[in-house]
Amino acid sequence: VTFLTKRRTEPIAQPFLLTKRLHPENQETPIHFVETASVSERLFYIRNHFAYPELSTDAWRLCVNGAVWRPTVFFYEQLLAMPAKTIQMTLECAGNKREYFEPPVYGEQWRDGAINQGSWTGVPLAYLFSQTGLQGGAMEAVFIGRDCGKRPDQHEIVPYSRSLPIAKALHPDTLIAYLYNGRPITYKHGYPMRLIVPGWYGMASVKWLQQITVIDHFFEGPFQSIDYNYYPQPDSDAGKNPVTTIRVNSIIQQPLDLAILPCGPQRMEGIAWTGTGEITKLEVSTDGGHTWQPARLERVASEPYAWTRWSLIWHAVPGEHVIMARAYDSAGHYQPLLAAWNRKGYGYNAIAQARVKVESS
Amino acid sequence: VTFLTKRRTEPIAQPFLLTKRLHPENQETPIHFVETASVSERLFYIRNHFAYPELSTDAWRLCVNGAVWRPTVFFYEQLLAMPAKTIQMTLECAGNKREYFEPPVYGEQWRDGAINQGSWTGVPLAYLFSQTGLQGGAMEAVFIGRDCGKRPDQHEIVPYSRSLPIAKALHPDTLIAYLYNGRPITYKHGYPMRLIVPGWYGMASVKWLQQITVIDHFFEGPFQSIDYNYYPQPDSDAGKNPVTTIRVNSIIQQPLDLAILPCGPQRMEGIAWTGTGEITKLEVSTDGGHTWQPARLERVASEPYAWTRWSLIWHAVPGEHVIMARAYDSAGHYQPLLAAWNRKGYGYNAIAQARVKVESS
Numbered sequence: 001v002t003f004l005t006k007r008r009t010e011p012i013a014q015p016f017l018l019t020k021r022l023h024p025e026n027q028e029t030p031i032h033f034v035e036t037a038s039v040s041e042r043l044f045y046i047r048n049h050f051a052y053p054e055l056s057t058d059a060w061r062l063c064v065n066g067a068v069w070r071p072t073v074f075f076y077e078q079l080l081a082m083p084a085k086t087i088q089m090t091l092e093c094a095g096n097k098r099e100y101f102e103p104p105v106y107g108e109q110w111r112d113g114a115i116n117q118g119s120w121t122g123v124p125l126a127y128l129f130s131q132t133g134l135q136g137g138a139m140e141a142v143f144i145g146r147d148c149g150k151r152p153d154q155h156e157i158v159p160y161s162r163s164l165p166i167a168k169a170l171h172p173d174t175l176i177a178y179l180y181n182g183r184p185i186t187y188k189h190g191y192p193m194r195l196i197v198p199g200w201y202g203m204a205s206v207k208w209l210q211q212i213t214v215i216d217h218f219f220e221g222p223f224q225s226i227d228y229n230y231y232p233q234p235d236s237d238a239g240k241n242p243v244t245t246i247r248v249n250s251i252i253q254q255p256l257d258l259a260i261l262p263c264g265p266q267r268m269e270g271i272a273w274t275g276t277g278e279i280t281k282l283e284v285s286t287d288g289g290h291t292w293q294p295a296r297l298e299r300v301a302s303e304p305y306a307w308t309r310w311s312l313i314w315h316a317v318p319g320e321h322v323i324m325a326r327a328y329d330s331a332g333h334y335q336p337l338l339a340a341w342n343r344k345g346y347g348y349n350a351i352a353q354a355r356v357k358v359e360s361s
Numbered sequence: 362v363t364f365l366t367k368r369r370t371e372p373i374a375q376p377f378l379l380t381k382r383l384h385p386e387n388q389e390t391p392i393h394f395v396e397t398a399s400v401s402e403r404l405f406y407i408r409n410h411f412a413y414p415e416l417s418t419d420a421w422r423l424c425v426n427g428a429v430w431r432p433t434v435f436f437y438e439q440l441l442a443m444p445a446k447t448i449q450m451t452l453e454c455a456g457n458k459r460e461y462f463e464p465p466v467y468g469e470q471w472r473d474g475a476i477n478q479g480s481w482t483g484v485p486l487a488y489l490f491s492q493t494g495l496q497g498g499a500m501e502a503v504f505i506g507r508d509c510g511k512r513p514d515q516h517e518i519v520p521y522s523r524s525l526p527i528a529k530a531l532h533p534d535t536l537i538a539y540l541y542n543g544r545p546i547t548y549k550h551g552y553p554m555r556l557i558v559p560g561w562y563g564m565a566s567v568k569w570l571q572q573i574t575v576i577d578h579f580f581e582g583p584f585q586s587i588d589y590n591y592y593p594q595p596d597s598d599a600g601k602n603p604v605t606t607i608r609v610n611s612i613i614q615q616p617l618d619l620a621i622l623p624c625g626p627q628r629m630e631g632i633a634w635t636g637t638g639e640i641t642k643l644e645v646s647t648d649g650g651h652t653w654q655p656a657r658l659e660r661v662a663s664e665p666y667a668w669t670r671w672s673l674i675w676h677a678v679p680g681e682h683v684i685m686a687r688a689y690d691s692a693g694h695y696q697p698l699l700a701a702w703n704r705k706g707y708g709y710n711a712i713a714q715a716r717v718k719v720e721s722s
Binding site: 014019021025027030046052107257260262358 | 374379381383384385386388412467468470512513548619681716718722
């Protein structure tokens with residue numbers, strides 16, 4: 001071993017996915033350290049309900065059937081040749097920030113990083129339906145992924161599948177996507193084809209899409225009728241209602257919660273997003289919510305589904321401080337002081353907080 | 362782009378370091394997913410107080426001076442030629458589990474993974490001192506690393522440095538290490554030489570070691586006299602006492618906290634460790650501490666500084682359960698129900714807990 005010729009490795013500190021579970025794989029984006037508008041595949045959060053599917057030769061076919069006039073198998077190459085659309089968008093898991101619910105909620109303990117942003121390219125689903133036609137009674141489109149397995153609460157093997165109301169399925173921005181950031185979607189994120197539903201929580205954007213079945217009733221699969229519903233009561237299903245659009249939300253990327261800071265000017269920054277319109281304002285408090293001031297926003301008007309960066313310089317003085325961020329959107333929504341607790345822990349969007357201690361030197 | 366020839370990447374789910382901070386770099390071992398007795402460099406937690414040091418040609422020299430008879434510069438190659446010792450040991454940051462303190466404590470919010478295990482090879486420091494001699498008044502050895510910077514509470518640039526009582530410095534297992542798991546210590550972990558102090562929290566094992574100065578008084582550097590002390594009071598320094606040996610401790614690796622499990626046999630497993638003797642017993646409760654049963658231990662008698670794996674099969678029945686693990690050591694210590702709160706958040710070692718919900722299918 002030639003010790004003396006050993007050079008030090010370059011001391012680059014890079015963030016990694018935050019491992020939550022390995023079987024099935026669930027890992028979180030280190031969102032506090034993401035500075036780019038598009039997240040690389042390396043840091044794209046991974047949320048699986050089941051083991052990864054095996055991809056047979058069948059995987060490059062998409063079957064559209066049910067209440068359509070011309071049931072069709074679309075081949076991957078055919079999709080590539082169709083009119084394509086690219087959308088820069090925030091994809092957020094409905095369980096993002098679940099860890100913050102009080103009392104705690106069982107399930108994957110996501111913090112702030114079950115969220116991603118990047119560009120998706122694909123064929124509008126409405127275009128496929130223009131080829132197959134839709135029958136009069138069409139009410140929902142059911143999307144079936146290739147991933148399947150056993151749930152703790154069921155005896156049979158079930159695939160991961162979800163439905164959309166037909167109007168949402170026909171929205172011009174609902175895509176059968178095949179590129180992420182200009183490259184084929186990676187295997188872990190749904191290669192070769194995944195559904196992309198801008199503005200809805202991530203459970204709608206079915207990966208490894210194998211079949212779309214149009215039905216004339218409400219779909220009742222377990223990921224539709226058991227999971228991904230808000231249950232406001234701990235012990236009953238009263239008030240149950242489905243999880244759909246992304247709630248207005250934000251994070252404080254810097255400073256980190258419970259950080260110790262020197263006094264003087266400190267840059268506070270983060271991101272804000274919503275599934276209903278656009279972010280119109282982000283207010284920051286450095287005194288636990290007594291006073292608020294607007295942050296600087298970096299909005300890209302041409303990207304209605306993208307997150308908005310915010311920042312503000314704070315002149316930190318010694319002591320303990322509670323920093324808060326509250327986003328507002330163009331639909332009149334804003335982050336509540338307390339999140340609406342629900343038994344499965346979806347849609348947490350309370351005002352973001354970071355407690356800091358500023359030291360004098 | 363040849364979409365059809367693209368093969369799926371192998372769907373291996375691997376854990377990563379858990380990023381806590383990038384400047385300076387602080388990342389946690391994904392300890393819940395570590396199954397090996399030695400952790401690879403890739404998953405070895407990283408705890409820095411400052412930016413990484415530049416390594417000049419000087420870096421391969423270790424200066425020993427102060428209250429010694431023959432102040433000496435030892436060259437790296439000289440160390441490699443001296444009698445070496447290899448120790449398999451647990452290295453734990455004093456701030457490990459800081460996040461669990463209630464009320465919360467400012468600083469790096471480590472969970473369970475500011476801990477590592479692997480083998481260290483190096484020269485016993487006592488051997489170096491046998492070459493230099495020690496003067497009669499020698500009271501402490503001060504270890505100075507090459508990393509330095511500004512602390513939020515100080516005006517000047519300070520190096521990272523720590524002292525040991527001379528008796529601990531002379532302990533035959535206190536090493537000037539140059540190999541980790543049989544290979545040169547990687548740059549991020551202290552290449553070319555770091556101090557290794559088995560049984561003490563990690564702050565003692567100074568990285569990028571450049572100088573050892575023997576003194577006839579107590580060392581008063583900020584990492585000795587400000588940080589790495591237990592301050593039991595929130596607002597005064599009453600009861601201040603130094604952080605030294607690792608407290609008896611354990612974690613539950615599986616199941617994960619707030620997991621949803623199917624009913625039937627479930628393997629519970631984890632690790633236990635102590636800086637005072639060896640682990641003699643680990644008890645598990647599945648009813649929130651009402652009843653306890655001993656887990657199976659896998660101890661390696663020849664490795665007194667290594668952690669002990671524990672496991673137990675549990676026949677899970679539907680409902681919500683609080684699983685607890687409590688380790689005991691040969692010095693008569695055991696994990697308390699509540700950790701001793703202290704202002705800087707060191708030495709958290711309360712009974713480990715995992716809340717789980719078992720579902721019926």
